[in-house]
Amino acid sequence: MKLLVACIRSIETTCLAHPAIASELIVVDNGSTDGTHAELRRIAAASKVPMTLVPEPRQGLAVARNTGMERARGRIFVFIDDDCVVDRAYLGDLKRHYQSGDGVIRGGRVELGNPNDLPFTIKRSKAAARLTPDVHPGGFVLGCNMTMDREVALRVGCFDERFGVGAPLCSAEDTEYLVRAYALGIPVEYVPDMTVFHHHGRRARAAIEKLHRSYSLGNGALCLKHLVKAPWLVKHFLWTVRSACLESFGGARFDPALQLSHWPVVAMNLLGAARFLCLFIVGRAAPTALQPMSEVAPKQERGP
Template sequence: MTALPAISLLVCTRDRASALAMLLDSVTVAVARAPHGAVEVILVDNGSQDDTADRLAQWRAARAFPVRVVQEPRAGLARARNRGLDAARGAIIAMTDDDCVLDPGYFNELARCFGELDGPAIVGGRILPGDPADLPVTLKLEDHAMVARPGDFPGGFVMGANLAFSAQVAARVGAFDERFGAGAAFVSAEDTDYLFRATGLGIPLRYDPRFVVHHHHGRRLVADETRLLAGYSRGDGALYAKHLLRDRRVVGAIGRDIADLWRDLVDPVTTHRGIRRFYAFRLRHKAAGMIAYLREAPARQPAADPTLAATGRERRTRRPDSSLGSS
């Protein structure tokens, strides 16, 4: 019987064929440095209309390590991630974005990190700029390890562009909420919602700078950065509304957002040129997200919570092999 891989790397992509080469080349290099049989790669084509499917098939055919290309024709990053979770067999499930490049030692450092843990956990890694011409957003630059406080709202502590968790976490938390993330009604926060639900179950959330990706996000216009940050805050506000009546941590998070308003006067954020008063900007868009969620929830909320999808229930029956040895 073939041993299951220790690590499943999940990448979702949609209409980014021209940008995939850098990521895929970096995966090949990083897998070559990992022990034989330690890694499988799962590529989710999220309904691409360009030649993404052909490029993924060609790359897969030329690899000596396990690669699976799966299709999720319905647009939406959360949907694509759920499709990838269904396919993953590893004891560690890692994910990155299609505009990132893995550091050559990515898999070795990821395995070392999880080997030091004594139970299920979610760990985010370092996200460095891929191109110095891009604006300094969607990055995680801290060079020291951190552990999130269980009562804190996890937005921004780690990011979906470099995120990994034990397979047992997926079994307990379930699926990503498909109402959030790129391609959905709320264009962000599918990762934050997942983290919030996980920490609510007592699953520890950590940051470890040892496993690294370089993010080539391509945003160079101030207007693009401002629109991105507005979307992040709107998504967080929608999460507030989703969890407001279920989890007291939301009340604390709203209180901290209001308390932060004074910082616009005494300690203003100056790194975002398109935003004059950052904390007021953030709170305004969170309020808009809360209102939008409450308006849309009656029409969009299914009878059963979409975050309790088959992914989690199915994964409970699996017993992943955490071995990093040969298959």
């Protein structure tokens, strides 16, 4: 709860620092069973930023993202995870990047919120870049700091609720969304500002290994799902297999700094593909299209 409050306060700070940008904050309570909802109601009542609390009893990060999109009224959607703190300049950076109105999915810089946490689930590159088939989409834009125009969201549709934390495929709901967008010809861009600070709290190598396996499972599932529309994902799997073989003969590891191996990636990719196949066979479908979302014409410049 402490991290969630810090996240909300940081969003309020950047909103108040940029009053010309009309903003709303939607907080999805994804089935909490403690006093979270009561505390959120107290925060919302005192907040100077319009805040909407949405209870969503169905578990799952993708479910929460879809619920938030359905309730959003602004032109730009911004996804921030509850363990992240937003930089004060965030909305100013966002405004600058979206002035041209280009239809892209755009993600920003993700720094460690606590230097004692291990350097994982972050993105520190200082160079802007666009996704190409030569780059694996996993981690190119992180779901804890992802933005898009409403029209882009309507084209791509909902997040696949089989992916992500709390779902059978455990992760990669953000990566799967990027792959679908890219297949539609929508550019996916990383920018080295629009910064958030990720307080992921993982300081033991075992916790990083567990998360790494989870990510790899989701990536294997999306590889099979998009075998036809994005066959270039198979190339990345084969490169990982090759790197794993080379690693066995003294080659570099997947992450030399954290000493993560390629072999768990290969194994979990295969398991993820098998799990997705099982879900497909039993007919577990995912929502595809967003429901119509109400438009708002605020007096100020339209913003997130």
